[in-house]
Amino acid sequence: MSDHVSAVVETRGITKSFGGVPVLKGISLALEPGTITAIAGENGAGKSTLMKIITGLYAPDSGTVLVDGEELEAGNPLDAIGHGIAIVPQELASIPELTVAENIFLGREPRGALGLIDRGKMFGTTREYLEEFGLDIPARARMGALPVGVRQIIEIIKATHGGAKAIFLDEPTSAIAKQEVATLLDTLRSLRAQGVSLFFTTHKMEEIRAVADRVVVLRDGALIVDSALADITDEGIVTAMIGRKLEDLFPDLPPAHQSLALEVSGLRLLGFESQLDFTVRHGEILGLAGLVGAGRTELLEALFGVRKVVEGTVVLNGEPVQIHNTRAAINAGFALVPEDRKVSGAVMQMNILDNASLPRIGNYSAGGLIKAGARRSAVEEAMTKVALRSRGLSQEVGTLSGGNQQKVVLGRWLTDKVEVLLLDEPTRGVDVGARREIYELITKIADTGTAVIMASSDMPEILSLSHRALVLAKGSIVAELSHEEMQQPDAQDRIFRYASAQALAPIHGE
Numbered sequence: 035m036s037d038h039v040s041a042v043v044e045t046r047g048i049t050k051s052f053g054g055v056p057v058l059k060g061i062s063l064a065l066e067p068g069t070i071t072a073i074a075g076e077n078g079a080g081k082s083t084l085m086k087i088i089t090g091l092y093a094p095d096s097g098t099v100l101v102d103g104e105e106l107e108a109g110n111p112l113d114a115i116g117h118g119i120a121i122v123p124q125e126l127a128s129i130p131e132l133t134v135a136e137n138i139f140l141g142r143e144p145r146g147a148l149g150l151i152d153r154g155k156m157f158g159t160t161r162e163y164l165e166e167f168g169l170d171i172p173a174r175a176r177m178g179a180l181p182v183g184v185r186q187i188i189e190i191i192k193a194t195h196g197g198a199k200a201i202f203l204d205e206p207t208s209a210i211a212k213q214e215v216a217t218l219l220d221t222l223r224s225l226r227a228q229g230v231s232l233f234f235t236t237h238k239m240e241e242i243r244a245v246a247d248r249v250v251v252l253r254d255g256a257l258i259v260d261s262a263l264a265d266i267t268d269e270g271i272v273t274a275m276i277g278r279k280l281e282d283l284f285p286d287l288p289p290a291h292q293s294l295a296l297e298v299s300g301l302r303l304l305g306f307e308s309q310l311d312f313t314v315r316h317g318e319i320l321g322l323a324g325l326v327g328a329g330r331t332e333l334l335e336a337l338f339g340v341r342k343v344v345e346g347t348v349v350l351n352g353e354p355v356q357i358h359n360t361r362a363a364i365n366a367g368f369a370l371v372p373e374d375r376k377v378s379g380a381v382m383q384m385n386i387l388d389n390a391s392l393p394r395i396g397n398y399s400a401g402g403l404i405k406a407g408a409r410r411s412a413v414e415e416a417m418t419k420v421a422l423r424s425r426g427l428s429q430e431v432g433t434l435s436g437g438n439q440q441k442v443v444l445g446r447w448l449t450d451k452v453e454v455l456l457l458d459e460p461t462r463g464v465d466v467g468a469r470r471e472i473y474e475l476i477t478k479i480a481d482t483g484t485a486v487i488m489a490s491s492d493m494p495e496i497l498s499l500s501h502r503a504l505v506l507a508k509g510s511i512v513a514e515l516s517h518e519e520m521q522q523p524d525a526q527d528r529i530f531r532y533a534s535a536q537a538l539a540p541i542h543g544e
Contacts, residue, residue, distance in 0.1 A: 048097035072246035090114035120193035130178025135160035183214025203234040284498040288481040290318035295485035301346030306509025321500030322489040329509035330489035339363040367453030382432030390446035420445035437468025
């Protein structure tokens with residue numbers, strides 16, 4: 035790729051190994067100015083390592099990085115910054131105690147005639163920058179008080195106005211709220227129009243399609259695809275990432291039982307007007323589809339005792355149950371895998387053993403003492419069931435890959451019987467290869483007779499992993515689709531139109 039004379043950044047034959055294990059195997063690519071390149075690949079494919087080498091955080095074992103044709107000093111981040119290369123890592127490097135302006139101008143503060151910092155100019159210029167990027171926040175706001183998505187954009191502002199001509203973003207949307215994603219993607223488009231070259235990692239196909247001009251796929255440290263986005267299909271990208279076809283991603287669904295596991299009648303959630311009525315059979319996976327704010331998460335949280343219910347009845351295996359709190363839900367046989375595993379799913383600083391035993395710690399204690407042997411045995415068995423890849427139960431959950439973190443959050447419920455498994459965005463932030471394993475795990479759990487309710491914004495997940503799907507809008511069930519209906523070519527469009535409250539046809543079952 036050395037013939038890319040217009041490239042702002044070029045890598046030639048980059049290799050890198052850790053502990054004798056090859057992580058990058060001769061990566062050569064070129065990034066043009068005014069373009070957005072998405073880099074896709076499973077966890078461990080080498081994406082972050084490549085970024086860190088280009089930005090000088092790591093030195094390659096062999097190969098070179100060039101900026102505007104000039105070779106960078108290997109492993110020297112200051113040389114990369116001096117050549118206009120910036121990185122916005124997953125773990126943001128901003129200083130929470132400082133103001134927005136102080137963060138943006140850190141190390142290059144404007145100074146007056148006496149050499150003192152010109153704070154008036156610094157705050158005034160910061161306001162101009164914020165307005166330019168559509169951020170309506172004070173220049174004097176404390177950085178730590180701002181949402182992660184806003185802080186990311188401020189890091190981008192800092193990079194661009196520090197002279198960056200190429201910006202590398204590592205999983206920029208993995209930790210931000212849905213409404214912040216659109217703002218971030220608009221920011222990337224704006225920078226592209228200004229001639230900045232952008233390079234970002236993501237697991238999300240919709241983000242690649244939304245902003246990328248080009249896609250690079252790594253698999254096992256090798257460059258598999260380097261293509262204009264218009265020249266490759268979603269299936270082609272996924273196949274390159276995982277080495278198998280997209281249709282192989284979802285396992286076959288086991289047949290659901292005829293007997294009812296859960297009957298919900300007249301359930302009204304706090305903040306919503308409609309009553310919800312639905313059933314779930316033993317062994318059935320019921321999908322919940324809908325747009326942001328439709329009430330999917332709220333419904334799952336209500337069934338798990340997290341959210342207040344105004345009225346309604348819940349019948350489990352023919353017996354009415356009262357779910358006033360999470361302990362009552364767990365005792366009844368409900369289990370929840372929440373949307374944000376890093377906030378409410380697991381304690382990242384705790385090890386696997388402690389995380390996996392948290393929900394049912396009472397099972398392993400007597401007289402205030404932990405029965406260490408029984409606890410370890412139960413957790414080991416559960417983690418074996420989910421095929422967890424780790425260095426052992428003493429490993430911190432935060433050091434695991436996203437897929438293995440999710441396995442811990444899901445697998446810890448398998449230490450005891452689960453009657454109803456509640457899944458909220460079960461594969462969010464999980465690479466495609468690990469998704470297949472999680473899908474197989476979900477279907478195996480359903481095959482034991484457990485009822486599964488799965489809320490997901492991933493439409494293929496709803497269509498391929500559900501026996502039946504409910505579409506929610508504003509806290510109300512507006513449609514129900516059978517598995518056969520979900521296999522129709524227009525199923526995705528129908529669900530979207532139902533979810534966005536556009537009349538299409540009489541709702542199934544009316």
